[in-house]
Amino acid sequence: MNSIIFTAGARILVALLFVFSLFMLLRGHHLPGGGFIGGLLGAVAFIVYSLACGPAEAKSALRASPEGIAAVGLGIALVAGLVAFFFGDPFFTGQWYWVGGDSYETSIFSLNTVLVFDIGVYLVVLGSILSIAYAFEEET
Amino acid sequence: MTSWLLVMPIAVPFATAVLAYLMRRAPAGRWISLTGSVLSLVASIALLMAVLDEGVIAAQMSNWDAPFGITLVADYLGVVMVVITAITGLATAIYALGEIPERLERLGYHALFQTLIAGVTGAFLTGDLFNLYVWFEVMLISSFGLLVLGGTREQLDAGIKYVALNLVSTLIFLSGIGLLYGVTGTLNMADLRDAVANSEDQTLITVIAMMFMVGFGVKAGVFPLFFWLPASYHTPSFAVSAVFAGLLTKVGVYAMMRMFTLVFVGDIGFTHEILIWVSLATMLTGVLGAAAQTDFRKILSFHIISQIGYMTLGLALYTPLALMGGVFYLVHHIIVKANLFLVSGVAYKLTGSTDLNRIGGLYKSSPFLAALFIVPAFSLAGFPPLSGFWAKYLIVKASIELEMWFVAFIALFVGLLTIFSMTKIWGMAFWKPHPDGIEPVPTRVPAHIRLPMMLPIIGLATMTVLIGLFPEPFVQFAETAAAQLLDPSDYVTTVLGAQR
Numbered sequence: 001m002n003s004i005i006f007t008a009g010a011r012i013l014v015a016l017l018f019v020f021s022l023f024m025l026l027r028g029h030h031l032p033g034g035g036f037i038g039g040l041l042g043a044v045a046f047i048v049y050s051l052a053c054g055p056a057e058a059k060s061a062l063r064a065s066p067e068g069i070a071a072v073g074l075g076i077a078l079v080a081g082l083v084a085f086f087f088g089d090p091f092f093t094g095q096w097y098w099v100g101g102d103s104y105e106t107s108i109f110s111l112n113t114v115l116v117f118d119i120g121v122y123l124v125v126l127g128s129i130l131s132i133a134y135a136f137e138e139e140t
Numbered sequence: 141m142t143s144w145l146l147v148m149p150i151a152v153p154f155a156t157a158v159l160a161y162l163m164r165r166a167p168a169g170r171w172i173s174l175t176g177s178v179l180s181l182v183a184s185i186a187l188l189m190a191v192l193d194e195g196v197i198a199a200q201m202s203n204w205d206a207p208f209g210i211t212l213v214a215d216y217l218g219v220v221m222v223v224i225t226a227i228t229g230l231a232t233a234i235y236a237l238g239e240i241p242e243r244l245e246r247l248g249y250h251a252l253f254q255t256l257i258a259g260v261t262g263a264f265l266t267g268d269l270f271n272l273y274v275w276f277e278v279m280l281i282s283s284f285g286l287l288v289l290g291g292t293r294e295q296l297d298a299g300i301k302y303v304a305l306n307l308v309s310t311l312i313f314l315s316g317i318g319l320l321y322g323v324t325g326t327l328n329m330a331d332l333r334d335a336v337a338n339s340e341d342q343t344l345i346t347v348i349a350m351m352f353m354v355g356f357g358v359k360a361g362v363f364p365l366f367f368w369l370p371a372s373y374h375t376p377s378f379a380v381s382a383v384f385a386g387l388l389t390k391v392g393v394y395a396m397m398r399m400f401t402l403v404f405v406g407d408i409g410f411t412h413e414i415l416i417w418v419s420l421a422t423m424l425t426g427v428l429g430a431a432a433q434t435d436f437r438k439i440l441s442f443h444i445i446s447q448i449g450y451m452t453l454g455l456a457l458y459t460p461l462a463l464m465g466g467v468f469y470l471v472h473h474i475i476v477k478a479n480l481f482l483v484s485g486v487a488y489k490l491t492g493s494t495d496l497n498r499i500g501g502l503y504k505s506s507p508f509l510a511a512l513f514i515v516p517a518f519s520l521a522g523f524p525p526l527s528g529f530w531a532k533y534l535i536v537k538a539s540i541e542l543e544m545w546f547v548a549f550i551a552l553f554v555g556l557l558t559i560f561s562m563t564k565i566w567g568m569a570f571w572k573p574h575p576d577g578i579e580p581v582p583t584r585v586p587a588h589i590r591l592p593m594m595l596p597i598i599g600l601a602t603m604t605v606l607i608g609l610f611p612e613p614f615v616q617f618a619e620t621a622a623a624q625l626l627d628p629s630d631y632v633t634t635v636l637g638a639q640r
Contacts, residue, residue: 068162071251075158078151090143091151092202 010052017045025122026115030104035118039125046126047133055137066130073123080117092117143199145190146212146265148183149222152176153229153258161251170237173250177233180257181226184219191219196624196634198267206635207328211267215631216621217467221264221394224471227603228386228478229257231596235482236379238592239489244289244377252289255282256383263391267635269317269327272395273310276359280306283388286380287372298372305368309358316351323348330635332403333628342406349404349411356399359392362452363421366445370429373444374437374494378485381437385444386478390470393451397466400455401625408458415456420550423449427557436484436494436569439561440477443520446554447473450535453547457538463622465534468615472519472527472607479516479600483509486593487569490580496565501574505581509594510570515601517562519608522555527607530615 021041028034050058062069084093094114101107156176163169190197191214201210214222233253240249259278266272280303288299321327323344324335339345358365369389373381404411426446433439451473454466484494486509491499503510519526522533532555539547574580582590607614624630 067248071158071161074154075162078154078158082151085144090199090201090203091147094202 007052010048014045014049014052017041017048021045021122025118028118029114035121036125038118039122040129042122042126043129043133046130050133050137055134059134062130066127066134068127070124070127070131073120073125073127075120076123077117077120080113080120083113083116142190142194142197143201143212145183145187146197146199146214147201149180149187149226149261150212150258150265152180152183153254153261156180157251157254157258160254161248164246164248164251169245169250170240173254174233174237176254177226177230177257180261181223181230184222184226184261187214188219188223190214191216196630198635206267207326207331210271211328211330211635212265213267213330213631213635214265215624215628216617217394217397217625218264220467220471220617220621221390222261224474225257225260225264225387228383228474229253231478231482231600232379232383234592234596235382235485236592238589239377239379239485247289249286249289252282252285253380253383256286260387260391264394267329269320269329269332273314273317276310276313276391279388279391280310283384286383287376289376289380292375295375298375302368302372305358305365309355309365312351312358313355316348316355319344319348319351328635329398329402330628330632333632336403337406345404346407346410349400349407350414352399352404353396353411353415356392356396357418359389360396360448360452361389361392361422361445362418362448363425363445366422366426366448369445370433370438370441373441374435378481378488382478382481382485385440385481386474389444389448390451390474393448393455393470396452397455397463397470397625401458401463402628402631412456412458415452416544416547419449419453419456420547421449422446422452423550423554427554427561430561431557431564434496434568436487436496436499436565437481439496439565440480440484443558443561444477446558447477447520449554450532450551453551454535454538457535457542457544457547458626459538459542460619460622460626461534461541462538463625464615464618465531465538467621467625468534468618469531471614471618472531472604475600475603475607476516476519476528479597479604480513480520482593482597482600483513483516486585486590486597487513487580489585489589489593490582491569491574491578496568498575499569499580500572501570501578501580503570504573505579509582512594512597512601513566513570515604517565518559519604521558521562523559525608527604527611527614529608530611534615534618 021038024033024041025035025038046058081092083095084091087095094112097111098107099109153176156173160169160172163172196215198211198213200206256279259275259282263272263275284299284303287302288295323339324332326332326335336345361369373384423446426442430439430442451466451469454462454469487502488494493499519528522528536548536551
């Protein structure tokens, strides 16, 4: 696609989409959002970028292979589930550490395995959508 | 802590898949995959021990109690399927050391393979209907990847047919899930049992039941929904087709057995009666289809279909003896069928083709392979004292007890036709001389390829013989499994009462 308007607009759009995807990822669990929707938005950002600047540049901007990202994401999600073992809980039970309080209302922020799991999901979705999208681009 | 026993058979192959993918360019990848398969087997045997010890065990993922969270359950049927999946997985992982070329390994063969095993295991362990759908999708994606890996024209053609028809099946399955949730408000299988029985609209329940039967029927490959199976199973590498042949259709049969003993038992006269006729048609069309083929793997593919009929027949007759036969058949069939596909791979390496018209001479040059073919082939046909004899015996006996002479006759007749197909392979691939004058001696294949391919064949054939010679513990196991299926009160109370 060789439209100069699209290429110029894509720069802003890609940045916005990507920031929004990270926002969605971090917003999840307590509010609508999460890793899946965030990953989809992140993938859209890269697809827009590859439509504007060509697949080769989009691939180099991603730095890693999409399949590799998906595999690492699966690993992260799995590890997030396995953490529960060390606390004697069933698989995938969320482990929470509240900073400056003892619940959602009183604490400043929390460290938890749920977010780690969501990051894993984010990477799985991002990686698998992009690997499919890139495969299509190679075909055409 | 029992909850971790249920998780491990699923988590281990997933972890292996991740590591194997990251190491796919190094030779370490295949050893990671092999180690993962060994660990899966250890994990599933640990689970088997726990089930033998305590009966049905269940675990609530994330500590959400049933029926709200996802439950993993292992009863006798579920756990034996998990163990047999791990055994098949290990056998084909060893086989892959010899067969799978480095080119496919670099594309991520081992990661896809382990994901497939994880998906199959998950489907056997889950106690939640939507989760079952998710496992079906995991299986479908990874098996599609394995099917088209390498990307030849033939493989892509098969892959499209496979995926298109299986997507239709999952869509019907998913619509059924949606309707069922709308009617009952729950998707936990144990919870569904009461919810479905107490539902006011039993007509709608029967309609939903038929949607599930069609959805699972496509997966299992029953008449008239089996077309994807012979169109695709002969194209991928032999290790892949052995896993497919052993496990994939059996997940459909398992799901059918689970749903039509646990949930949809309100109108047995209707649903199970249909299943009897479907089973008979499946047995006949499968075996007749095989008679028309001359490709080693295509013959075996059609025989999968015909054997599926026996298993669904065990479910359809719905007596303790018949279900016992169905469970026994399921286990016996996975071992035998995977082994036959593995043998066909060795025959291909030795003779250079799978077309029976273009190969031969295996008996004279490789008598050991011939002996290893005889065991699963005659077991498939139901020769005493091999495992298939007991499986068929139980099914036929159950139909005679119900005085369904026609059913018993068809079951025996199909067995006879199976022998015909097996002797055809025997005569054309093993007895007649090779048409090109080649002598397919084992040394035509280098030892580092031949040995890992022969080892799992020997192992699986030994299991077939052992089950045949000492059927008692296996039959007893199947009897308990059938009793649990017919009276799932243990299953229901364990799931709904399971904490931690």
